[in-house]
Amino acid sequence: MFHFIVNPSSRSGKGKTLWNLIERQLKEHHINYKVHFTKYEYHAIKLVQEICQEKGEKTIVALGGDGTVSEVVNGITDFDNVKFGYIPTGSSNDFARGLGLPTRFKKALDCILFSNKTKEIDVGTLDFGNDETQKFGVSCRIGFDGAVCAEAYSSPIKNFLNRIHMGFLNYTVIAFKNIFTYKVAKLTVTYDDTDTRVYDQCVMLSALNGPCEGGGLRLAPHANPFDQYLDVFVLNTNNKIKILTFFPLAYLGIHRALDYFDEVDIVRCKKLHIHSDVPLPVHRDGESCKYRTEMTVSLQQMKLKVCVPN
Secondary structure, eight states: OEEEEEOTTHHHHTHHHHHHHHHHHHHHTTOOEEEEEOOSTTHHHHHHHHHHTSSSOEEEEEEEOHHHHHHHHHHOSOGGGEEEEEEEOSSOOHHHHHHTOOOSHHHHHHHHHHOOOEEEEOOEEEEOSTTOEEEESSEEEEEHHHHHHHHHHHOHHHHHHHHTTOGGGHHHHHHHHHTTTOOOEEEEEEETTTEEEEEEEEEEEEEESSSOBTTTBOSSTTOOTTSSOEEEEEEEOOOHHHHHHHHHHHHHTOGGGSGGGTTEEEEEESEEEEEEEEEEEEEETTEEEEEEEEEEEEEOSSOEEEEOOO
16 A cells, blocks of 8 residues: 655645646556645654554655655654655755655656665664654754754745745755854764764754755765764864855865865764753754754664665
8 A cells, every 4th residue: 555645835835736646647557545645744743653553564655855754754653564655845855865766756656656676774863861752864963054954944035946946055045144143062972982072163963864965965975874874974163264165065075075174074973972061953854853952863773665766
């Protein structure tokens, strides 16, 4: 059984229109399916939890952006019996970009319906203590990146850029606006319980499961969602000119190659613990996790089976 989780408001409300085209294909090929429309924030989590209570194998397909993917991943309670398909309709689509999945809906749908191939990818977890945990597929971020994502999620700029098919620039435009106002913070990070590093002018920290976030920012170009490691990116500087220069180079994935960016630290690990003296904005896959001072990031044991092209 194919279960489609559809975010009708994705791509500035065109998600519903795209679903109508997809449904026509499903009926044409006599596919057994159910559609579930999200009606409010985090609704997909509840829908997927209910689907997972059904016995037997099932394929859950997300039609939306990275936020919809994140909600679906957080709703899965039975990773053994779930295959995950993705039809990207968001402005960033970093999940699809990082895995090399089709981004055109017809090719993405064909991959889900007719490919018999899946790949098992790592799933990240955020532990805030007091039994509060969340999952992520692309990345989690603290600091400047989290603040930008919080604004980018609801910004009218996002809707405008989506209308002119340039939604991928949403993050960059808002990041540029915030560069000159964001205040750096001190972070103490312990990697794999053994390596403690202090970043006294931390702009942002991202723990990545894949190479891209923020609409194509290649913060950790060699990050691999299949290798059971997280790639952690840290930018530690209060030099506004360097921060301003950093973003275009990050889109090209060459920021680490320049001596100019000694302030960039990239660490591969299985777990990291983060402490901040002041509350900082945290995001996972573009979804807000509020302001936090303490959290542990790791990978869960269960992997996500993703439909990929043959």
